[in-house]
Amino acid sequence: MDVDALRAGTPGCRHRIHLNNAGAGLMSQETLDVVVGHLRLEAEIGGYEAADAAAERRARVHSGLAELLGGRSDEIALFDNATHAWQAAFHAVPLRAGDRVLTGRNEYGSNVLSYLHLARRTGAEIVVVPNDASGQIDTYALAGLIDERTKLIGLTHVPTAGGLVNPAAEVGRIARAAGVPYLLDATQSVGQFPVDVEEIGCDFLCATGRKFLRGPRGTGFLWVRSGILDRLDPHIVEIESADWDGARGFDWVPGAQRFATWELNHAAVLGLGAAVDQALNLGLDEIGKRNSELGDRMRGLLEDIPGVTVYDLGQRQCAIVTVKVDGVDSAQVVTRLAAEGVNVTSTVPGHQQFDTEDRNPPPLIRFSPHYYNTEDEVEHAAALIGAMVNKPL
Template sequence: MSIDLERLRAETPGVVSRVHLNNAGAGLMPLPVLQVMTDYLRREAEIGGYEAAAEAAPRLDGVYDSVAGLIGAARDEIALTENATVAWQMAFYALPLRAGDRILTARAEYAANYVAFLQVAKRTGAVIEIIPDDANGVLDAEALERMLDERVRLIAITWVPTNGGLVNPAADVGRIARAHGIPYLLDACQAVGQMPVDVAALGCDMLSATGRKFLRGPRGTGFLYVRRELLGKLEPPMIDHFGAPWVAPDRYQLRPDARRFETWENNYAARLGLGVAVDYAQAIGIEPIAARCRTLAGLLRTGLGQIPDVTVHDLGPHPAAIVTFSVPGFGADAVKTHLAGAGINVSTSDPASTLLDAKRRALPSIVRASPHYYNTEDEIDRLTTAVRKLRDRQ
């Protein structure tokens, strides 16, 4: 299946005025996503919020099927949340950790996850241990297996970290975790939408993701997958009467599905947008999306690598579509400002977002460019040309 770039760009209003290379931050929403959300909000204004939700109930319910189909799950294993962090937190804080329990994680773990590890370690006496990397800077699955004992109660890693193109071996980790009966929580925030995701192949028990990045959905959306066999063993850290109906004066009853991790009130327009974004990606084809993302990111790394003294910081033999770099003599914010002046959107990655990895590699704040399938080769050239011009100022 080939990508109809002309049509996809015609359905992406943002490409008219900007070169958007910040898809790891928030992808540009396509017109169908924008349309379903604005239509729904207009309907809320016309007939009322509750009434609009009732009218759209079949479409809202279908979002579970869309998300489940995207990642190879069953609909009862999906909870919809307001962001990926909430999804991840709901899973993590539901785990009954105690003093001496070991949490194994990756060196490039995301800050939001790691501070939660620290909080639970402080509260319970659980301990956090870092899985070593191999010579390429990728999580070493063999080293992970050697770390296992009866005190390991959780393996939790980020598949594609926020600070570069590193792709950790999520499926190898899943194979090891499943063989030893250890719960496995996978942060797939930067993976979903730019590469195939199959929870059965990954072997994860829990997976969290967002709608706003490579899925090109709206901000304020995310989802959680919990494997059915584990679901019944987890009680959410917080509940309301949607996830846990009040069935008697002295008793509540948790829902049997993953929606026990949800609350009653939510942003219905955003949920519809998420569903359309998932369907949009599926219609294009995740494999063609992944191939084009790899191609564009490879072109960008090659172009930046040809500029004297510019350093590309990505790790691993098969990096994803997140390209991080630095320009000598210019801080990351200065580079970002320069590129914005040329009509190019990028982001920066601060050391605090992946503190252990940043300290080990002595990384400063770095520039992060993240192309997606709707970007063009010319846009990649525009970024490298703008960086070259900046470098030539010295």
């Protein structure tokens, strides 16, 4: 991987040390040119006409995402964000009073709110599977909790507030053996390392374009296994997802397109396609290897600083690193790093509610390097944290 060339093609690398890729990765110049170019075309010839002119390239976005995930292009639906993609899958699973949804302690905050809303609205039961000793979902406990009432397993692959990588493929093996649909939130994993839906064995997967894929904001997607479609009842129906039958009924369109909506930001979609192509060209194995090395380096440097506590869990960890600096408010650390030209963010308990119930972590500083970051940048950021410990405000 030619890191110097990648940085030269990433405008944001010239002015900042960007360690907030779990929030939003830096777009490449190539992706930026695609987005701006389509916006200009819309301004010059009209939005509908520009969409028609880009029809083949839009189709390539579906096939590129399918290649990225190991699925088929007709199993992909595009959304404006990952949360809407997740909700489209979740609310399509028929659930009623007495049904059970199994999920993990590290589930993302918006997903948790949807679970709570479902329980309030229908009387379905949300069962939180405990963690094992390492802090990842306990797959033995998961298998033991499945019964005839279990209608869905929902799992966040990589949480928003830590470097944990949940054992998604083992969960998939359990779900397949039990015949229970399996919804995987891969928002923080797609683009960071290889993610293969066949290897994992999930039935749904949602993700975003803006994070480790380095696409534009306002893009998301859903993969739906074709074999599960006849068990689903999509929550929203519109002219892109269904065909009027000429009377007082309709038919769902084939494949995952039944979850899609007609209106999209076509410039952002094309930018997502450019970002996906870049990831495919670089190779997810190489990307994953580079990111793992940077995450390990970041974590190791911070662990060696007295007064800094690393909060990452799990047997396998990734390029997201969360820490607490003794005596310094985490939001204040973010502000002080920003003043030094380093982008990071902080976590809040409301974004990972079930984890907060369990271990009640404080707000944490989240570092998330990506393959275009350098070892020098990682070391500089760690040195700044060390200086804050020695000279707190």
